[in-house]
Amino acid sequence: xxxxxxxxxxxxxxxxxxxxxxxxxxxxxxxxxxxxxxxxxxxxxxxxxxxxxxxxxxxxxxxxxxxxxxxxxxxxxxxxxxxxxxxxxxxxxxxxxxxxxxxxxxxxxxxxxxxxxxxxxxxxxxxxxxxxxxxxxxxxxxxxxxxxxxxxxxxxxxxxxxxxxxxxxxxxxxxxxxxxxxxxxxxxxxxxxxxxxxxxxxxxxxxxxxxxxxxxxxxxxxxxxxxxxxxxxxxxxxxxxxxxxxxxxxxxxxxxxxxxxxxxxxxxxxxxxxxxxxxxxxxxxxxxxxxxxxxxxxxxxxxxxxxxxxxxxxxxxxxxxxxxxxxxxxxxxxxxxxxxxxxxxxxxxxxxxxxxxxxxxxxxxxxxxxxxxxxxxxxxxxxxxxxxxxxxxxxxxxxxxxxxxxxxxxxxxxxxxxxxxxxxxxxxxxxxxxxxxxxxxxxxxxxxxxxxxxxxxxxxxxxxxxxxxxxxxxxxxxxxxxxxxxxxxxxxxxxxxxxxxxxxxxxxxxxxxxxxxxxxxxxxxxxxxxxxxxxxx
Numbered sequence: 001x002x003x004x005x006x007x008x009x010x011x012x013x014x015x016x017x018x019x020x021x022x023x024x025x026x027x028x029x030x031x032x033x034x035x036x037x038x039x040x041x042x043x044x045x046x047x048x049x050x051x052x053x054x055x056x057x058x059x060x061x062x063x064x065x066x067x068x069x070x071x072x073x074x075x076x077x078x079x080x081x082x083x084x085x086x087x088x089x090x091x092x093x094x095x096x097x098x099x100x101x102x103x104x105x106x107x108x109x110x111x112x113x114x115x116x117x118x119x120x121x122x123x124x125x126x127x128x129x130x131x132x133x134x135x136x137x138x139x140x141x142x143x144x145x146x147x148x149x150x151x152x153x154x155x156x157x158x159x160x161x162x163x164x165x166x167x168x169x170x171x172x173x174x175x176x177x178x179x180x181x182x183x184x185x186x187x188x189x190x191x192x193x194x195x196x197x198x199x200x201x202x203x204x205x206x207x208x209x210x211x212x213x214x215x216x217x218x219x220x221x222x223x224x225x226x227x228x229x230x231x232x233x234x235x236x237x238x239x240x241x242x243x244x245x246x247x248x249x250x251x252x253x254x255x256x257x258x259x260x261x262x263x264x265x266x267x268x269x270x271x272x273x274x275x276x277x278x279x280x281x282x283x284x285x286x287x288x289x290x291x292x293x294x295x296x297x298x299x300x301x302x303x304x305x306x307x308x309x310x311x312x313x314x315x316x317x318x319x320x321x322x323x324x325x326x327x328x329x330x331x332x333x334x335x336x337x338x339x340x341x342x343x344x345x346x347x348x349x350x351x352x353x354x355x356x357x358x359x360x361x362x363x364x365x366x367x368x369x370x371x372x373x374x375x376x377x378x379x380x381x382x383x384x385x386x387x388x389x390x391x392x393x394x395x396x397x398x399x400x401x402x403x404x405x406x407x408x409x410x411x412x413x414x415x416x417x418x419x420x421x422x423x424x425x426x427x428x429x430x431x432x433x434x435x436x437x438x439x440x441x442x443x444x445x446x447x448x449x450x451x452x453x454x455x456x457x458x459x460x461x462x463x464x465x466x467x468x469x470x471x472x473x474x475x476x477x478x479x480x481x482x483x484x485x486x487x488x489x490x491x492x493x494x495x496x497x498x499x500x501x502x503x504x505x506x507x508x509x510x511x512x513x514x515x516x517x518x519x520x521x522x523x524x525x526x527x528x529x530x531x532x533x534x535x536x537x
Contacts, residue, residue, distance in 0.1 A: 003137035006067045007059060007151045013071055013131070014054035017186065018047055020123060021078050024085035025183040032177055042169045045162050052158040053187065059151045064138050072128040078186040079124030083116050087403055088380070088459040091182040092189040094196035096462045098292065099273040104320045106335065106346070110381040113401050179467045199292050206297055208328075211284060212304030215513075215520040217311070217367070226485050228311075228367040228516050229360065229439035231428055234278060235421065235447030236319055236376030237461060238476045240265060242418050245478070250393060252418040255426035259480060262495050264529075267477040269449045270505040273462045277448040278323040278373075281505035284522060287465075296324050301509045303328055304520060305369060311516055312363040316352040317373040326371070335375075345384055349374045349424045353431055360435070367516055368439075372428070376421055379451060379460050382413035386420035393419075407454045414453055429480050440489075441482030442515060446508065447475040477503075488535065489517075495533035503529055 029046060033039045061070055081092050090096060138144060163170045173180065182188050240246050244253045245263045270280035270287045280290045282300040305311040306329060315326035318334045334340040334352050342351035352372045360368060377385060380400040393412035397405035425445055432441045450472040452458035461472045481492050510527040513520065514534075525531045 003135045005147065006062055006136050006138070007055075007147055009067070009071070009131070009134060009136060010055055010058045010062060010151075011051075013075070013127075014051045014058070016127065017054055017078065018050045021082045021185045022050070022183070023082070024089065025180070025185065028180055028183050032180065042166055045166050045169070046173075048162050049159055050184065050187075052155040052162075056152060056155040056159070057187070057190075059148060059155065062148065067136065068131055068134075071131050074186050074190075075128050075131070076120075076124040077189065079120045079122075080116075081185055081189050082123055083119035084111075085183060085185065086119075087115065087401070089457050090460060090462050091179075091464060091467075092192055093182065093462075093464050094192045094199060095271065095273055095276050095464070097189075097192055097196045098200070099275040099462060102275045102320060102323065104335070107320055107378060110378070110384070110400050113399075115401060179464075182464065182467075202293070208296075209298045210303075210307075211299045212307050212518075212520045212522045215304050215307045215518050215522075217308055218517040218519055226438065226440050227365070228369075228442075228486075229432065229435050230368070230442045230444065230515055231370045231372060231432060232444040232446070232512075233425060233428060234281075234319075234371060234373045235445060235476060236274065236374050236378050237449060237451040238377050238418060238421065238447035239450035239471050240267065240474045240476045241471070242415060243476045246476070250415055252415055253422045254419075255422050256478070259426065259429055260492070262479045262481075262492060262499050264477040264479075264503055265500050266502045267446070267475055268502065268504040269447070269473050269475045272449050272465055272468045272472045274320065274448050275323055277505065279325055281446065281448070281508045282325045284509055286506040287504065299328075300325055301512050302326065302369070302371070304513065304522065305516060305518065308516075308518060311367040311369060311518075313369045313371070314359055315371045315373065318347060318349050318352055318375045319373045319378070322371075322373065344387060346375070348387065349376070349421070350427055353428060356431065369512070369516070374421065374424070376447070377414060377417045377451060379414075382410070382417050385417035390420040390423065391416050402454065402459050410453050410459075414451070432480075432482055436482035436484040439482075440484060440486035442486055443480040444477075444512075444515075445479070446477045446505065449473070450475050490530055491533045491535055495530065498532065 026043070029043060033042060035043060058067075058070065084090050085092065139147065242248055242252060243263075244251050245256060246265045269277050270290065271277040279295040279300070280287060282302060283290055283295050284298065284300070285294055302313045302315075302325060306313055313329045314332070315322050315329060316332045316334050317326075318340065322331060332339055335347055337343045337347060340347040340351035341354050342348045349372070356370060359370070375385060380402050383396055383398045393415045395409050396413045396416065397409035398413070399405065402410050429443055432443060435441050449461050451461050452469060452471050455471055456469060458469065463469070463472055465473070481487055481490060507527050507529050510524050511529045513523045514528045514530045
């Protein structure tokens with residue numbers, strides 16, 4: 001094999017990247033700019049700019065010791081990102097990277113497919129091997145530096161000249177169609193990695209800011225009130241429009257419709273991924289001010305409840321984790337048969353109810369909050385999320401390659417998972433009913449985010465919030481109040497009268513404090529969903 005310069009190698013790789021790794025990008029460009037007339041020139045100019053920019057980036061970072069490793073790592077990573085962008089039409093931003101890193105092996109296996117192997121072999125392994133075997137001719141330092149500067153200058157010139165020649169197009173491209181840039185491979189995922197690091201890595205040890213240290217339960221001196229027993233179910237990827245309670249034509253809530261629940265039909269998530277939404281919903285910060293560093297360095301609402309010394313909190317998880325929410329409270333993992341006694345193809349959400357009687361008995365002199373984090377509708381293998389007995393809607397998509405199924409098949413598999421959640425949630429309510437004699441009982445259900453099922457060509461979730469479709473942010477949520485003393489405090493009928501009002505996960509922090517009648521300076525009445533339905537004592 002002949003020797004070639006590292007800059008020719010970089011140019012060749014840049015062309016390969018542009019042609020073979022950016023199908024998602026150019027597909028979105030063509031859907032925005034119809035390839036007719038002058039638009040054909042605009043699209044061709046994007047090819048020139050993209051090739052030139054990749055050349056500029058890799059040339060800037062190139063050296064005798066970095067060029068090959070840099071290209072190989074980028075090619076391997078980009079083969080994965082190309083697969084997920086082409087297959088599920090997701091965007092690889094810093095939150096998607098965080099969500100991926102916090103996903104467990106079991107969830108990751110649902111994304112494995114033969115097509116992924118083909119992508120990695122053809123776009124990752126094969127070109128990486130060829131680069132590894134390529135012999136690069138490194139010139140003396142001064143000549144190498146001269147060639148480096150020349151390559152940087154030429155590539156930058158191509159970028160500037162092309163943008164100036166088509167300035168009207170690029171003004172529109174950069175200002176009005178910002179989301180298009182999120183599909184550029186490998187530029188955007190490289191940027192996202194840097195963004196993730198800057199938003200995640202701390203310069204020193206994490207010091208958790210304590211909040212609500214003044215928290216205490218309101219005491220009624222006239223009578224001895226019953227203790228609170230509340231279960232909160234954190235759902236997974238359940239969109240509001242797939243609840244028949246919200247008007248969906250398929251009967252996905254046959255059991256819940258029999259219960260006296262308060263359904264919130266206009267409820268919105270804090271994020272579009274579990275890694276964002278779960279810690280955000282329990283956080284004191286609202287969606288606009290929340291970020292990862294604030295979340296991990298500030299106590300959340302379960303900490304404030306614990307600060308009262310009168311409330312016992314337990315978190316049971318059948319999902320990936322609590323995302324840091326339960327770091328300072330009792331936490332139990334129900335993803336395996338070590339704790340979960342109801343497992344077949346996978347461990348079922350209803351297994352989290354087993355043994356709760358013992359926990360309640362052990363803490364009978366305290367108020368109790370139990371959080372159950374569902375596997376729910378975790379995709380893309382929706383057909384695994386429910387036992388066979390709940391396969392009511394057919395035909396069903398029985399592969400993680402959702403694009404290979406019809407939209408009806410994908411929807412049916414997803415809806416069957418909602419149907420099983422209906423059973424689990426109804427079972428949770430019926431678990432609480434006998435306790436209504438001795439406790440003030442209630443249940444809160446709130447999904448972490450929604451899910452795209454092929455609408456607009458999108459699948460799964462995780463789109464940047466500002467461009468996420470309603471399917472990923474409009475979530476299912478409801479409350480159930482036990483028959484007993486709790487209804488002396490909350491006017492359920494009045495709560496129903498404004499349950500169609502727009503609420504979001506920003507309201508949870510203050511609403512949970514309200515459920516337990518906790519007094520603290522961090523409570524905001526205007527953010528409490530129950531405040532207008534509270535009966536004066």
